[in-house]
Amino acid sequence: MIFIINISNLCKRYGDNVVLNDISLNVDKGKMIGILGYSGCGKSTILKIISNLESKDSGNLINNSINMGFVFQEPRLLNWINVFENVEIVIRDKVKSKSLRKEMVDIVLDKVELLKYKNFMPKELSGGMRQRVSIARALVINPDLLLMDEPFSGLDFRLRLDFIDLINSIFSSENITGIFVTHDSREAFLLCDEIYIFGRDHNFSKKIVLDENKFDRKLDSSSFLKFDGEVHSSYKFRKRWCKKNFLEV
Numbered sequence: 001m002i003f004i005i006n007i008s009n010l011c012k013r014y015g016d017n018v019v020l021n022d023i024s025l026n027v028d029k030g031k032m033i034g035i036l037g038y039s040g041c042g043k044s045t046i047l048k049i050i051s052n053l054e055s056k057d058s059g060n061l062i063n064n065s066i067n068m069g070f071v072f073q074e075p076r077l078l079n080w081i082n083v084f085e086n087v088e089i090v091i092r093d094k095v096k097s098k099s100l101r102k103e104m105v106d107i108v109l110d111k112v113e114l115l116k117y118k119n120f121m122p123k124e125l126s127g128g129m130r131q132r133v134s135i136a137r138a139l140v141i142n143p144d145l146l147l148m149d150e151p152f153s154g155l156d157f158r159l160r161l162d163f164i165d166l167i168n169s170i171f172s173s174e175n176i177t178g179i180f181v182t183h184d185s186r187e188a189f190l191l192c193d194e195i196y197i198f199g200r201d202h203n204f205s206k207k208i209v210l211d212e213n214k215f216d217r218k219l220d221s222s223s224f225l226k227f228d229g230e231v232h233s234s235y236k237f238r239k240r241w242c243k244k245n246f247l248e249v
């Protein structure tokens, strides 16, 4: 299996605050890797180091990705330009042809189901729509690695499920590798192939590999919603995993 990211013995501290202590992580091509942990454990710091926004103190990082897309906790849109322009601006320097840019932006806006809102200004959108624009901004560069830092925070449960469906469908149709950071084990279990869980010693206490054969990426979130009755088999499977591994769901 070809890896996109390989991290070994990574350490990071801010002054006396040890944030990452001897972290090792491998991300194989085509996989969605989850990093699950409590607030402040260092999840975002790992993503920042991978994307060169932050330096490491020691350890090795091999990054074989060509194009990295980043989805942040908050949408970070430019409020003075419309939806189309917010996405187009990401590729303005790289793609000289205006008609090609338009084609590329329309394709990603269609993927995130926002094509008919392309002329709307950010303030005219709901929180969920703004977050979908930020996913389109990450996708428009055709990333081979998508880094997502708690992308669903601030969205209600129903919207989170819609987003999980959306990300799963993008991942099942495209050759992308992903790293998904969250403190919500349900999100991690519904999206990821492998989950690294942070312990209290600033290191991963557990790695869970989910059984691919039982993982149905094309989840139907409405069946997932029938929480107490009949639930989706893949969710049932994952819930068993959560219980076995003493995780809250």
Ligand SMILES: Nc1ncnc2c1ncn2[C@@H]1O[C@H](COP(=O)(O)OP(=O)(O)OP(=O)(O)O)[C@@H](O)[C@H]1O
Pocket: 014, 017, 019, 037, 038, 039, 040, 041, 042, 043, 044, 045, 046, 183
């Ligand atoms: N630039 C910085 N300078 C000093 N300390 C920092 C800096 N960035 C992060 N930290 C500290 O590093 C620790 C880990 O932060 P990080 O943002 O990686 O956590 P997190 O797991 O992503 O948290 P959350 O889930 O709340 O977003 C925290 O204690 C934080 O205060």
